[in-house]
Amino acid sequence: MKEILDHAFSTPRRGVVKASEMIFVLLKQFQTVVTNFLMAKNLIKDAMQCSHCHQEMDLKPSKESPERFNWRCLNAKCIHYQSTMTLRSGSFFQTFQAPMLEVLKTIYLYSK
Ligand SMILES: [Zn+2]
Secondary structure: OOOHHHHHHHOOOOOOOOHHHHHHHHHHOHHHHHHHHHHHOOOOOOOOOOOOOOOOOOEEEEEOOOOEEEEEEOOOOOOOOOOOOEEOOOOHHOOOOOOOOOOHHHHHHOOO
């Protein structure tokens, strides 16, 4: 990921859209790539327990979440059955209102 971003920022191209803008447009379209990357780097959890029944929650698609997925309790015996948690719960990203990709973009641009 770092190499992809470095390449995008260091290689000016001719055209309407700058490469540095294009990479974030592409990453936004492939949100699952970003999510998988963040899980692989342990920046967000790759497993979540329901805070009520302590069973493993399932990762389910979500139209409301900017990450397009959220954690859902599927324990039918739980009093909070079908309750959800965001992917950013319990992570560095939890305190931010902006989508994780925007936070990553800000950190990357600030670190240059
Ligand atoms: Zn539960």
